[in-house]
Amino acid sequence: MSKENKGKAAEERSEGGPETEDIPKCCGCRFPLLVAVLQLLLGVAVTVVAFLMAAISPSLLARETPHWAGIILCVVSVLGFLLFGVTYLPDEKTSMQFLAKVFYFLLCTVGLVLSVLITAFAGHHYNQASSFTCAEKGGDCLCTLEPDDPIARTFTYAGVADCQEVTGTLTVYFLLQMVLNLAQALVCTLGAFIMWKHRYQVFFAGLQLGAIPSGQNWRKV
Structure with missing residues (x-):
């Protein structure tokens, strides 16, 4: 090692760490803005498709x-944007930062569970609606899975004058809900994982003064 390098190393040890320019300053180190944007877009898309489905018939259940x-996903996204704007301090030294992280993690988990359930329901209804045999009666659409069975269960869609809206348009909406909620579940999983990783793994934490020898380099935890 040259004298110049030895001098720089000694200077760094005397200051207790490397130069401040080595500290990561990217926005992604605080919070990945892309995740919040995706959550907002998917939340709006799921809501719009759901209202379009509800406009077909008032008989459709929640x-x-x-x-x-x-x-709910739009609320999670807003909390993500709030978390991005909270002043970052290591080890959650502000109550707002800590509470925002906890609520964001919990809401992402809830969003994940709901998205998986909705994907399952949408898949079931898509398979069901694709097999319907429907007939118009008195301004309503009466559908059944087994038209030859006189005691088979009948599904009534009130206010539907054209049964093609049930067997065609509605099945497309169910398919869209499956795709959107599956993407929503993946994004919520990513958001929860990032919060966990941000707290416990490789995000930059800084120098722990007094906890390590003065000659030890900074590290990521």
Whole structure:
């Protein structure tokens, strides 16, 4: 090692760490803005598709038109943007930062569970609606899975003059809900994982003064 390098190393040890320009300053080190944007877009898309489905017939149940899941994801996204704007301090030294992280992690977990359930429901209803045999009666659409069975269960869609809206348009909406909620589940999983990783793994934590020898370099935890 040259004298010049030895002098620099000694200077760094005397200051207790490397130069401040080596500290990561990217926005992604605080919070990945892309995740919050994706959550907002997916939440709006799920809500819009759900309201379009509800406009087909008032007989559709809440589990068939999951606008509430999209609204919840929009709330998660807003909390993500709030978390991005909170002044960062190591080890959650501000109560707002800590509470925002906890609520964001919990809401991402709830969003994940809801998205998986909605994907399952949408898949079931898509398979069911694709097999319907429907007939118009008195301004309503009466559908059944087994038209030859006189005691088979009948599904009534009130206010539907054209049964093609049930067997065609509605099945497309169910398929869209499956795709959107699957993407929503993946994004919520990513958001929860990033919060966990941010707290416990490789995000920059800085020098722990007094906890390590003065000659030890900074590290990531």
